[in-house]
Amino acid sequence: MPEILVQYQAEIWQSIGETFIMVGVSILFAIGLGLPLGTLLFLTRKGQLLENRYVFSLLNLFVNIVRSFPFLLFVIFLIPFTRWIIGTAIGTAAATVPLSIIAIAYYSRLVEQSLIDVPKGVIEAAISMGASTREIIFKFLFVEARSGLVLGLTTSTISFISYSTIVGVVGGGGIGDFAIRYGYQRFETELMTYMIIIMIILVQLIQFLGTTISKTIDKR
Template sequence: MLVNFDQIIEALIETVQMVGFSLLFSAILGLPLGILLVVTRKGHLLENLPVFNVINGIINIFRSVPFIILMVAIIPITRFIVGTSIGTAAAVVPLVFYAGPYIARLIENSLLEVDPGVLEAAQAMGATPAQVIFRFLIPEALSSLVLAFTIATIGLVGASAMAGAVGGGGLGDLAITYGYQRFDTMVMLITVGILVVMVQGLQTFGNLFSKRIRRR
């Protein structure tokens, strides 16, 4: 094997950093967009079809572009934000552009599962739109939202590995540089194994956390 244990650990840390920071910024972007997609649609709390159509269209555009193409297409933006297009920090930018709209759509689906009767009851009690959103809509959908963020996190793990194709660092970069280009099967097996364990762990934790919230 051409790599040592320290290199594997370093690549794992880079992947965790990419996924962590990307998830944070994607959630900051996707959460309000997802809420707006729900409350501005026809017949909802803050019905505003022009706003809904604009946000919906933008999200559809970004969701239509494969991540590897998106990553290359926004290289000028990545360089403007972080000063480089290579490395872990640079990979976070396209990951956010990729996952932000994805999270928005997942949040939209979760919030739409809430029984409309709950919202009608809240409005009948005199709750303001903000109170309906943050005290009724989001708490009612919390279990589903946990699963949505679990799915988004797993998607980011896969996308972060793909970022290695253009020098994004992490396990993907290690697998391509040492496993594929240097024909080291053991490196490929180790990196794939680590990614599988990460995904299984995230899904298990998300399922358990969502189940606990649902029981409460």
Template sequence: MLDNIIQQLPDIMEAAKETAIMVGISVASGIIFGIPLGTILFLTRKGQLLEQSYLFNLLNSFVNLVNAFPLLILIVAVIPFTRLLVGTSVGTVPAAVPLSIAIIPYFARLIEQSLVEVNKGVIEASISMGANIFQIVWKVMFVEARSGIVVSLSNIIILLISYSTIAGVVGAGGLGDFAVRNGYYRYQPDIMLATVFVMIVLVCVIQISGSRLARYLDKR
């Protein structure tokens, strides 16, 4: 059993690389688009600095709609867009497109909730000192919410590792797809268990690292 695992270790490492690519692209998309979206959601809420009910309701409905979409159906539904964007719908990078679409509104919601937890007194104090919107958001809200944002980021990374398994239906590769194809379908439970073990280790490392960093950043 151990010899079989050692023999396929290079393939497992290649699958881990594919998972890292999918997760990396999707996390980057979540940060680039999810943080601004979540911030706008918070700022346009009722009673906030840029209260705008129409815009909030529009964005809130969009976030709720995408978050409610089953990932497998979303992957299939955005195939034309994926082909338009990267030229093909099969492979590791194309799989990152629907994963990014799925994670952006999810991360935006987490960002919004992190900002909701910021003490209103701190925001009011910065307003009284003449801070503008950019300064309030960047130097006050994000600083106060940084611990929650780190936890949210670690959570979406873990979620994306799980999502990458489902992305195997479009030939994405990755650890989950490798475990199913080479472990389950070929009746090699040792390979499947070894691959799952690698995924568990990855999740644990991310979870522990995220929690420790969040505790370090939490100055309250």
């Protein structure tokens, strides 16, 4: 192992851990709130089961606003809110707040897009069988759109890793921040290169995993 990696071993492991925490929490929020939000976005669209112009416009506006912020600005803009929620605006825990919000907005849009791809006839068949909205969602929509939902989560996760490099400005830590601090600010180019390689491997693994799962569960 290159000497420089051995030298910074402790910091590297810690920053990898921080990245996992930040990205992990983001994924949890994406699934826990982004999935329902995206489903509601889909259902309230024109011509869909719960068509509602007002609810749709409101949700749509929220998602668009969050996603139109340059992420760096969003992190800073959210500092008062973060302080209110977490008690501090600095550190890994604080950094998860803007990351989770962007995760919800980002994934919900991808969820909406995947659900649009479900053939209308399938929903119609579900209604004709007397399914409730809840049953239509869980027994038809999510089943039929599952490979798209997994691919969307894969894409989202990779974006979260990228976003997580920015939260260094609020001391969020993580591998990207580590690479910037040591590589750029301390001129340890070699170290930075290794960090980039680690991130590339990480992203490759996630993409491979996502694609494989998505293919396996796609029987269409």
